[in-house]
Amino acid sequence: MNIALSALGRRTAPPPISWLMQTALARPKLISLAAGFTDNETLPVGFSRQLLNEILRTPKTGRPALQYGTTTGDEKLRQLTAAHLQKLDGGPDRAHAPERILITGGSQQLLYLTLEALCDEGDLVLVEDPTYFVFLSILQSRGLRARGVKLERDGIDLAQLEKILTQLKQSGQLRRLKALYLVTYFQNPTGATTTLAKKRAALTLLKKFERAAGHPIYLIEDAAYRELRFDHDADVPTALTLPGARDRVIYAGTYSKPFATGVRVGFGLLPEPVYTAVLRIKGNHDFGTASLLQQLLTRALATGTYDRQVAKARKNYARKAAVMRRALAEHFPAAVEIWEAGGGLYFWARLPKGISAGVNSKIFQAALKHNVLYVPGELCYADDSARRKPANELRLSFGNASVENIRTGIRRLGAVLKKFL
Numbered sequence: 001m002n003i004a005l006s007a008l009g010r011r012t013a014p015p016p017i018s019w020l021m022q023t024a025l026a027r028p029k030l031i032s033l034a035a036g037f038t039d040n041e042t043l044p045v046g047f048s049r050q051l052l053n054e055i056l057r058t059p060k061t062g063r064p065a066l067q068y069g070t071t072t073g074d075e076k077l078r079q080l081t082a083a084h085l086q087k088l089d090g091g092p093d094r095a096h097a098p099e100r101i102l103i104t105g106g107s108q109q110l111l112y113l114t115l116e117a118l119c120d121e122g123d124l125v126l127v128e129d130p131t132y133f134v135f136l137s138i139l140q141s142r143g144l145r146a147r148g149v150k151l152e153r154d155g156i157d158l159a160q161l162e163k164i165l166t167q168l169k170q171s172g173q174l175r176r177l178k179a180l181y182l183v184t185y186f187q188n189p190t191g192a193t194t195t196l197a198k199k200r201a202a203l204t205l206l207k208k209f210e211r212a213a214g215h216p217i218y219l220i221e222d223a224a225y226r227e228l229r230f231d232h233d234a235d236v237p238t239a240l241t242l243p244g245a246r247d248r249v250i251y252a253g254t255y256s257k258p259f260a261t262g263v264r265v266g267f268g269l270l271p272e273p274v275y276t277a278v279l280r281i282k283g284n285h286d287f288g289t290a291s292l293l294q295q296l297l298t299r300a301l302a303t304g305t306y307d308r309q310v311a312k313a314r315k316n317y318a319r320k321a322a323v324m325r326r327a328l329a330e331h332f333p334a335a336v337e338i339w340e341a342g343g344g345l346y347f348w349a350r351l352p353k354g355i356s357a358g359v360n361s362k363i364f365q366a367a368l369k370h371n372v373l374y375v376p377g378e379l380c381y382a383d384d385s386a387r388r389k390p391a392n393e394l395r396l397s398f399g400n401a402s403v404e405n406i407r408t409g410i411r412r413l414g415a416v417l418k419k420f421l
Ligand SMILES: Cc1ncc(COP(=O)(O)O)c(C=O)c1O
Pocket: 036, 105, 106, 107, 108, 109, 132, 183, 188, 222, 224, 253, 254, 255, 256, 257, 261, 264, 265, 266
């Protein structure tokens, strides 16, 4: 008998990270610097209890929280989200209007729905090289193609972006190109932040090639880690603030990383006609994100609890990043290039060329033997036949590991690397 799965059902590969997580669970002594989880200790248990108690104290506030809502999301939450973004981006701006906002089940849902609304099988998306591996999994599952644009410490290599766009134009492929996806703040996996100048230049380049494409080419800005900024860097405005961005930038934001990953409320700011298409598809997915969770965030934002939690989280991550930085300086061989971020959850380590830290490498096996786990950087590279996937990189997360485990984990990993370099 044939299997009764759709093409998508058959094609969708297991998430590359799932066996990493299983490995971690199967070895209780293993120190995981792999998971992109947020810090357990600082999750807002007390704040959430208090806010939920307030919401459920009376039928007047409790009932809407326990009832279905609208597909677009809670009105007040959309207004507060618009105001929050305006504050982050500096000053009032029509690009942040509440009517352009859609509340979603994490920003992950927004990314998935956006690709559903924009892309047919075989279509092309440009991504940072390397990029967020779950985004790559969506592309794989949906039968979409990716081209990687080299990521530098301040954003993508613009000359390479132009070269790829030119090649696509010459080969007649530009009409299949729908979007450029950038994780612009403390990127997963490298920690790199894109400058406003690079966002502007990228947007200008996409526009320049639109005529040949025959349709808009969207810039998808994923700002998942934006608010996890340590104090010493200034915040960078989003691409939404740029001239001409209103019709071309799709912004994916989240309350998940800064507040609580388990609450899983995200949002998108989208131009028409993408907004309406995504809204209708979301209607078919879930006809609205869970009301209780939306109410929790609405209240957290309205009462200032959200800001207090974010301040706490930022301070904590800055401290843990400093611990990792010192441990890396002490234990890693000098030949390893470290990308240090001013926020987020990750450090990126690059070994000398030709030395593999990939899934099948001796280094990865030795690290496991010494009970320490990292994300092999090769998992973060799109399948793009125009270049070989580098395998000499590691993503190291300080998000959920304790200070003690960060120190011990980096020491163990440093000892492994010294053997191989
Ligand atoms: C770059 C990036 N974007 C989006 C997400 C999705 O986060 P959420 O769905 O919790 O908002 C993640 C989660 O790890 C991420 O790393």
